[in-house]
Amino acid sequence: MECAVMGSWGYGIFENDDVLDWKAELLETKGLDFIEATLDNVIKADYIEADLSSNGLGAIEIVAALQGKPGVEIRNKNIYVEGLDGWIKLYAGQGEGLIEAAKIAVKRIKTDSELKELWEDSDEFAEWLKVVRELEGRLSTI
Template sequence: MGAWGTGIFENDDVQDWKEELLESEGFVFIEETLESVIEEEDYIEVDIASNAIGAMEVLAALQGKPGEELKNESSYVEGLNEWIETHKGHGKSLLPLAKKAIKKIKKDSELKELWEESENYKDWLKIIKDLKKRL
């Protein structure tokens, strides 16, 4: 059974992305994830958008501004807090890229459209707005 919820790490795509991050040194991987959104000229597919939002959450946490999922150590973020603690304070140079990517995802993406069609769109939008503010 797949995972799907309003939390940033509550879907299968970003869970797979998280596992790759934990096995990597991280910053090239995070940058490539964000670039995949920026380089997309047309429509941003759901997996690309989900992964980029996960990357943004990690970047915010690295700057000392984690979201609720990380603060509460939900099962979806298992292993991330340790990785973040190891790399704390790094990744600041990627924040402008993250801000461009979140704006693009919020404006026109399959992920946004899927949430708009659900009864939880306002909850998802609140999470995205909070993430944008923490970046």
């Protein structure tokens, strides 16, 4: 699939270059500090640039997965999430203190981010928004 958003090949959380770089960095970390820092950066940014938005969505997805609510990419062991399974198992059940930050971050990305603007200018905006709303929905059940 050719995607209108630069560096993306799909509208899934892990279907872009930025979040895959972020994921590689995450897999080198211990504990949840890297995720917390990413969420803080999203929440505190005056303007959430596309790369931070993508990284934020990755962090939010991990927070949900740690609480037993993984998205379809993780459940289906999509090739782009390779390596995350073991990391998530190692920290499963942790991160409850990050849930509220994740909820705030996903709302900001969904409504006021460069990534949202880029997707709005594409033919795939509805699909991207559906993915983000699904993630937001999983968070609301935690």
